[in-house]
Amino acid sequence: MVLCDISLVSIALLLALFFLLRLAFEEIAYKIQAIKRQYKDGVFKGIISADITLSLLFVCLWFYEPIRHVLSLNIFSVWLLLSFIGCAAWNSKEIIGGLKDGY
Known part of the structure; x- marks a missing residue:
């Protein structure tokens, strides 16, 4: 039971980190294009x-x-x-x- 909860929390954190990094990279790419x-x-x-x-x-x-x-x-x-x-x-x-x- 506890292992299942930890796995779900870990997966949720990894998904949140993935989407935050994706958003950050899109913003950086937009800034680079604006500078160019x-x-x-x-x-x-x-x-x-x-x-x-x-x-x-x-x-x-x-x-x-x-x-x-x-x-x-x-x-x-x-x-x-x-x-x-x-x-x-x-x-x-x-x-x-x-x-x-x-x-």
Whole structure:
């Protein structure tokens, strides 16, 4: 009797989690499409974003010792964080416009 109740509760929780994740993924996909609609010349923005990422890789490699003393992260993690921040700053106008467009 108790095992049957636990099974039903587990199945109900899994179904609820499935539908919540499905709803979340649909919302994320809608936001991504709204952000993509904001770009007038996406190729240019992509090239500059790649340039930012590559230049930050060289910055992290050249300044490895000072960065290591300031942050306790490995250099790859620092590069990923800086690249994400740099690309988000470069594309901030389109990202903000796309997020506002979704509401």
